[in-house]
Amino acid sequence: MTIAPPDTPSLNLGLLWTNPFADLGEDFYVPLQPTPLPAPYWVGRSAQVASDMGLTPEWLESPDLLHALSGNRPIEGSQALASVYSGHQFGVWAGQLGDGRAILLGETSGHEVQLKGAGLTPFSRMGDGRAVLRSSIREFLCSEAMHGLRIPTSRALCVTGSDAPVRRETMETAAVVTRLAPSFIRFGHFEHFCHHDQHAQLKQLADYVIDRYYPACRASDLLNGNPYANLLQAVTGRTAKMVAQWQAIGFCHGVMNTDNMSILGLTIDYGPFQFLDGFDPGHVCNHSDHQGRYAFNKQPNVAYWNLHALGHALLPLMDEQALAIAALETYKTAYSAAFDRCMSIKLGFSEANDDVHALTGEILRLLTVERVDYTIFWRRLSHWVKSRENSPLEADTAVRDLFMDRAGIDPWLLQYSELLAQVPRGLASDLMLSNNPKYVLRNHLGEMAIQAAKAKDFSVVAQLLQVLEHPFDEHPRFESFAAFPPDWADSISISCSS
Numbered sequence: 001m002t003i004a005p006p007d008t009p010s011l012n013l014g015l016l017w018t019n020p021f022a023d024l025g026e027d028f029y030v031p032l033q034p035t036p037l038p039a040p041y042w043v044g045r046s047a048q049v050a051s052d053m054g055l056t057p058e059w060l061e062s063p064d065l066l067h068a069l070s071g072n073r074p075i076e077g078s079q080a081l082a083s084v085y086s087g088h089q090f091g092v093w094a095g096q097l098g099d100g101r102a103i104l105l106g107e108t109s110g111h112e113v114q115l116k117g118a119g120l121t122p123f124s125r126m127g128d129g130r131a132v133l134r135s136s137i138r139e140f141l142c143s144e145a146m147h148g149l150r151i152p153t154s155r156a157l158c159v160t161g162s163d164a165p166v167r168r169e170t171m172e173t174a175a176v177v178t179r180l181a182p183s184f185i186r187f188g189h190f191e192h193f194c195h196h197d198q199h200a201q202l203k204q205l206a207d208y209v210i211d212r213y214y215p216a217c218r219a220s221d222l223l224n225g226n227p228y229a230n231l232l233q234a235v236t237g238r239t240a241k242m243v244a245q246w247q248a249i250g251f252c253h254g255v256m257n258t259d260n261m262s263i264l265g266l267t268i269d270y271g272p273f274q275f276l277d278g279f280d281p282g283h284v285c286n287h288s289d290h291q292g293r294y295a296f297n298k299q300p301n302v303a304y305w306n307l308h309a310l311g312h313a314l315l316p317l318m319d320e321q322a323l324a325i326a327a328l329e330t331y332k333t334a335y336s337a338a339f340d341r342c343m344s345i346k347l348g349f350s351e352a353n354d355d356v357h358a359l360t361g362e363i364l365r366l367l368t369v370e371r372v373d374y375t376i377f378w379r380r381l382s383h384w385v386k387s388r389e390n391s392p393l394e395a396d397t398a399v400r401d402l403f404m405d406r407a408g409i410d411p412w413l414l415q416y417s418e419l420l421a422q423v424p425r426g427l428a429s430d431l432m433l434s435n436n437p438k439y440v441l442r443n444h445l446g447e448m449a450i451q452a453a454k455a456k457d458f459s460v461v462a463q464l465l466q467v468l469e470h471p472f473d474e475h476p477r478f479e480s481f482a483a484f485p486p487d488w489a490d491s492i493s494i495s496c497s498s
């Protein structure tokens with residue numbers, strides 16, 4: 001056992017820390033220290049994130065950092081706390097939730113740094129304050145995969161593990177994810193103070209978010225100059241874009257409760273997420289979601305529902321409800337425009353138009369009918385376009401081979417080629433190959449990394465990280481990570497339990 005005693009001197013990482021969230025005052029959080037994790041070891045580390053934080057690569061080899069990020073040693077300049085929030089879970093008001101296992105250390109280089117799984121807090125409710133190795137590896141890899149895909153997300157510096165047992169459906173082991181975001185404030189933070197009629201705190205929080213992250217909301221005279229209505233509209237815009245990117249890439253979040261919705265429009269709180277294999281719009285990735293509330297194709301509507309919950313929470317700061325309604329109303333256009341734009345780019349067009357819109361609708365229908373592998377389809381289509389640019393008469397059959405029913409795909413390809421003919425040679429395939437990833441974190445890849453890590457082999461975590469950081473590039477050594485999922489992929493069951 002190498003648990004540091006409580007009076008262990010704090011570790012100086014040579015970073016400049018500030019604690020602006022702590023400065024909000026103790027209505028917003030409870031100060032506390034992480035609970036030590038026995039005999040920790042490194043499971044995964046991102047040199048890219050270390051560098052973004054201003055940490056030199058040597059720190060990632062340091063046992064001192066390993067201990068500090070496992071909760072065994074305080075970090076100089078940090079001011080650890082757990083914040084309070086509430087929220088709607090599965091459409092129902094859940095009351096007070098809060099950071100039940102995530103401890104905020106403070107802010108450095110523009111990133112809030114949290115240790116997720118670092119022990120009990122006053123908001124742990126029935127939980128144990130811990131996170132298991134399995135879900136921590138998934139969060140670590142997916143954060144970096146989403147970043148590689150240019151989708152707004154929290155980041156992850158590392159996962160540290162321990163043999164300390166943690167009880168879920170079966171006995172598992174503990175891990176801590178060090179995760180970063182400009183802010184981890186959620187819709188649920190606002191709902192909390194509105195619900196408790198703490199309007200002064202609600203305003204303080206909204207002002208904090210506007211001043212730090214949305215300063216234009218104060219300057220602009222949009223929506224009668226009400227900065228809070230402007231904030232709602234700005235969050236609506238960012239959320240719409242984020243969800244449009246999820247839909248275009250085939251990402252299912254799985255638990256879009258309002259406490260898992262970032263006020264900055266970032267993908268946060270990775271749980272039972274899944275990148276689609278075969279295209280199934282109704283796919284439900286969370287095995288605890290019996291009603292299918294968070295099915296893939298429901299995500300855009302759920303985001304809108306969640307934004308209404310945020311709008312309701314911000315109402316005490318607006319003179320008229322009409323302001324909130326007007327701000328929320330922008331979602332439909334913002335979402336459709338963002339989705340159309342993402343899909344146009346996937347098809348190799350820099351601008352959306354009606355023809356491209358129709359083409360998108362039809363290909364999604366064809367993919368659905370045959371449950372075609374979503375990622376492989378777009379990558380093969382990109383190569384099909386490239387091959388035609390190089391030798392127009394030689395057909396690359398790989399994309400066509402994905403469909404049993406050629407009577408559907410052939411006319412579509414013909415219509416598509418006619419539109420492509422209007423784009424300068426080379427432009428479409430370049431755009432497609434840099435926007436249709438070859439690699440996504442499919443469930444079975446995560447599972448392979450988890451099984452190896454359980455046997456103390458962390459090489460698959462490292463390999464996947466390396467590939468997923470650059471998902472649009474070719475990685476000849478890791479061709480197998482781009483293959484169709486194996487048959488056993490369907491039997492992986494991912495629930496809320498993490």
Ligand code: AMP
Pocket residue numbers: 097098099100101102123124125126127128129130131255257259260269271498
């Ligand atoms: P999630 O849906 O995983 O984001 O979790 C919802 C709420 O439950 C959040 O407030 C979490 O902090 C809390 N929570 C989840 N798992 C645990 C756990 N093992 N121990 C303590 N709190 C937890």
Ligand code: MG
Pocket residue numbers: 259260269
């Ligand atoms: Mg959460």
